[in-house]
Amino acid sequence: EDQVTQSPEALRLQEGESSSLNCSYTVSGLRGLFWYRQDPGKGPEFLFTLYSAGEEKEKERLKATLTKKESFLHITAPKPEDSATYLCAVQARRGGSQGNLIFGKGTKLSVKP
Amino acid sequence: ETGVTQSPTHLIKTRGQQVTLRCSSQSGHNTVSWYQQALGQGPQFIFQYYREEENGRGNFPPRFSGLQFPNYSSELNVNALELDDSALYLCASSLGQGGPREQYFGPGTRLTVT
Numbered sequence: 001e002d003q004v005t006q007s008p009e010a011l012r013l014q015e016g017e018s019s020s021l022n023c024s025y026t027v028s029g030l031r032g033l034f035w036y037r038q039d040p041g042k043g044p045e046f047l048f049t050l051y052s053a054g055e056e057k058e059k060e061r062l063k064a065t066l067t068k069k070e071s072f073l074h075i076t077a078p079k080p081e082d083s084a085t086y087l088c089a090v091q092a093r094r095g096g097s098q099g100n101l102i103f104g105k106g107t108k109l110s111v112k113p
Numbered sequence: 114e115t116g117v118t119q120s121p122t123h124l125i126k127t128r129g130q131q132v133t134l135r136c137s138s139q140s141g142h143n144t145v146s147w148y149q150q151a152l153g154q155g156p157q158f159i160f161q162y163y164r165e166e167e168n169g170r171g172n173f174p175p176r177f178s179g180l181q182f183p184n185y186s187s188e189l190n191v192n193a194l195e196l197d198d199s200a201l202y203l204c205a206s207s208l209g210q211g212g213p214r215e216q217y218f219g220p221g222t223r224l225t226v227t
Contacts, residue, residue, distance in 0.1 A: 043203050046215050
């Protein structure tokens, strides 16, 4: 069964304290892995797509990496405005729908000033 | 460029009633997917529409149904509402088929069933 597990469930950081979020996945052939940011009561905001192991993408203080079994979202010198829930999702080769993103439960990040 | 919009923002319904939620896709996008997000959980795929036809469905009963219109906007209909249907309903649009496609989400509709 295709599955995505994110850890930790919650993470509290001081402003400037770098850390990483983990997304482990089991999927029957990976089409793509996606990272989203979600603020309370709002829809997920697209951050990155990763397609193959070894790939890396960066945006401001965020860097996403991908291996054959997991992805990491590295946050460098975070600021309070980075506080949000970060969601990881995979799209499997098996199954007919391109829309079937399988999400993890997310990591809730809090950054204190 | 216009983003994904959803209406209404919030909705309160009684168990057994029916509800229709609406979504306008991002300009230029022809594919719409619907997700249900319970509190503290990740979104769960309900179904996807591509060029007005259902193109894949998640593990949801037939009382969840949808439509896509020629302008690529979409509706999600839920019949015989149950308490467990209370959730944030998200619409996401993307362009085309084949290969991994980034999906762009709307703000969601918060449905409460009492």
